[in-house]
Amino acid sequence: MRQFSFRRLISVLAVGLSVTAVAIDGVSAKTASQYIADGFDYPVGKPDASGYYKARGYYPNGHLGEDWNGKGGGNTDQGDPIYAIGHGVVVYSDDFKAGWGNVVIIRHAYREKNGQIAYIDSLYGHLNARLVREGARVARGEKIGTMGRGPHNMYYAHLHFEIRKNLAVGMYRSDYKRDYSVYHSPTHFIEKYRRLRPEYRRVSIPVDTFRQSNPNLLTMEKVAAPAVAKGVAGQPAESRPDVPAVVEEVIRTQTDAQPSNTEEKRGIWNRMMGFLGQRRTVKD
Secondary structure, eight states: OHHHHHHHHHHHHHHHHOOOEEEETTEEEEEEEEEOOSOOOOSSIIIIITTEEEEEOOOTTSOOSEEEEETTOTTTTTTOEEEOSSSEEEEEEEEOOTTTOEEEEEEEEEEOTTSOEEEEEEEEEEEEEEOOOTTOEEOTTOEEEEEBOOGGGOSOSBEEEEEESOTTOTTOGGGSOOSTTTEEOHHHHHHHTSSOOOOOOEEEEEEOOSOOOOOOOOOOOOOOOOOOOSOOTTOOTTSOOSSOTTHHHHHHHHHHOOOOSHHHHTHHHHHHHHHHHHHHHHHO
16 A cells, blocks of 8 residues: 555655646747745845946847846855846856857746736856756756856956747757847846745746757957946946947847758767768778
């Protein structure tokens, strides 16, 4: 009887952990179970961005997120903790190289004012360290990484932070519109959904909705940055950034420079293996 109960428990757990297939922007996806968000906080100086300021804001067809800095200026904020803005599932955690470096993307489910459940992706870029793996469930305010300077320390330390409506974007922004149809203004979204009614229940969150491979093998030279502003403590939210204005252009240029055909997108390793396979066939 005890053995039967144990097997029954295992089967129940298996059902509870199973995933289902859905479609996001034409891409077949699976779902993972996680608590619906009870609100959203800022990714630095939790929960209210205390000690930090927004160096650059979001604007369509330009800067698609926000850059956050510590009020100490320069690289005094390097290594500072970065937090998940809400309950969610990590759908990307990797070093994308190019102009990005270490990136974490978390997917969140939340309830709109009309009662419908909606989803967003929050992106945390240029991290010095990533502290979560893909597939991990994270809680609101959980430390997920530390503030960095991008690949090869090419920028002054800052957090590049985005919130996306479209769950298919991932690390390939050039394939999608660069406006409000795809992105939220992060601060506006957080303030609008700062506090939501706690529901204490899990919902299904789509995962695997974008390409996980990284064919971008380009290397980057260090970007010439402007002089660091002094005495930035108490700077207004929209003041001159301590990060170079060319950051977004670097990212766009490098990300757009992806191989254009399917053969090239296979990456160096797959191409080499294919070449060796052809050599073996000829020799045989």
